[in-house]
Amino acid sequence: MTKKNDEKELTIEEAFGEVDEKIKALEKSDVSLEDSFKLFKEGMDLLKYCNDSIDKVEKKVQKVMSDGQTEDFE
Template sequence: MYMTKKNLNFEDSLAKLESIVDALEDNDVSLEESVKKFEEGIKLVKDCQKQLQEAELKVNKLMSDGEILDQEN
């Protein structure tokens, strides 16, 4: 059921998360199925966070290599 980051890009992961949220908000889902979907959602969130961190590092590297980096931190 759960597909790893290798199978889903960021946008697809977000779409899957939205469908999980919709299913969890539906009162017709059993407790067991809700727990499975919640677990899948947590894994997808972690994958999304990792993808965002990787993209941020890449952007920061590109900006520093091109001397566009303006340190505000």
């Protein structure tokens, strides 16, 4: 879900774009209940991925701000 076809991780922007596509698909009146659940789950998985990615960036920023060093936070 969070991988592109060539197995590279999605960027946050790409993931949010996919969430937007899921929302648009859910808004259509001809979507079956089963497809609605599938789209909802995929959207939620994408949002979790986005949230986790944002948290990682936030921790890196906090680390840089706290000690002035530019090292990755893992």
